[in-house]
Amino acid sequence: MEFKTVLTTCPYCGCGCGMVLEVLDGKLVGALPSKTSPVNEGKLCVKGWTVHEFVTSPKRLTKAMVRKDGTLEESSWDEALDMAATRLKEIKEKHGADSIGMFASAKCTNEENYLLQKFCRAAIGTNNIDHCARL
Amino acid sequence: MGQKIREYVQGLLSEGKIKGFLGLRQEHGHVMPHLFCDPGDLEHMSLGDKDGPGDARYPLNQILIRVAAVYPHDTFAVLVRGCDERGLRELFKWQQLNEERVIPVGLGCPDELAKACECEKPFPDCLVDGPQGERADSQKVARIDGMDLEGRLAFWTAEFDRCIKCFGCRYVCPMCFCNECSLEEETLVGTGEIPPDNPTFHLVRAVHMVGRCIDCGLCEEACPGDIPLRTLYKKVADIVSEELGYRTGYTVEEKSPFTIIGGS
């Protein structure tokens, strides 16, 4: 049996409220505001209070999905990546790099976000990158 | 302060009487809940005082319910102040915790905190450490009682207008454990508006605090709108005590009057 509490920052908006996550046997079971965090002083909004729910939600995607004829269908990673790469190339050639925009996320790691902006700026060649924390 | 608690918990752990002690730890200037299973960890123990007494308290009973639900055959010790002990008594009656699997470790609150909380009894009976403080007089409720009807309506409407329906009061409450909450019932409280139905939302919550609220004050501390929830729930407790003769968390057998059919 292992119960631990982890001090972290809320993954939602740019406010950056300090919170304490409760982890029981490797599974997220609760979230509490950090009483000692100067940002939120022990308070959270409804999204912060329910942060542990989305992590273990049964609604989360477990397979890559591709839209075929307007409907999302399960597919393999290879198929999904191939499609993304092909279509992005086509759009870039036809409409220019600036016709593509990308959204990073506070729910991703810093490393993942860095990778995305590098891909956006260096590979695609556009500056159209933004992040949900700016909202 | 805290040395007596450390020693007591060390004893419980070394004698194998508990699987762990649910208390608080201090780390890099932050205070958060912690389950102490190794006596060596106790050097990082905090009593919930960061800059002032009791300013970093958490709903430990609530966390205990979550852990005990998965490990019902293990015994845990838990840090309790006067209010938490009242909470435990009620939670045992509501069958959310098994009293044979919980060892309360009592901490008394200093005068400064007792006065800020206007606490009726700022120490638990199972006191291990801390003072046996005196009851503090309530002025917050008296202030509202002193207003006329119109003044009270204006006051409460203005306060409730700052509600952002974060449900913080409910999420943090160590006594809220219902699987289906009335506040999420659309026929009672409409959805899609901020502030939520004024004053319905808060009156519904207040009614549900009968026989439940232990006056720990965590709700008011968690409210981003600084709504004086504690004053409202203190009045609820006063009404229940005066009219129905029940005080939450003071008895081991007697149950909340709203759970008993009959009687008046």
Added chain:
Amino acid sequence: MANKRMTFLQKLMEFCGMNPERVRLRWVTSAEASEFVHEISQFVEDIRKIGPNPLKTKEAA
């Protein structure tokens, strides 16, 4: 039980600035039709005397 809840509710309403006389509890059986009519009519009259609910007018505004 209803008695307990009503007593409590009226005190709580009063604390929050609402006239407790706006809610009333009466026991009437299905065999007491005339009493029922009387109670309702009386209550409507009493409410009229108290006047419109300030909460309602606030919402309208």
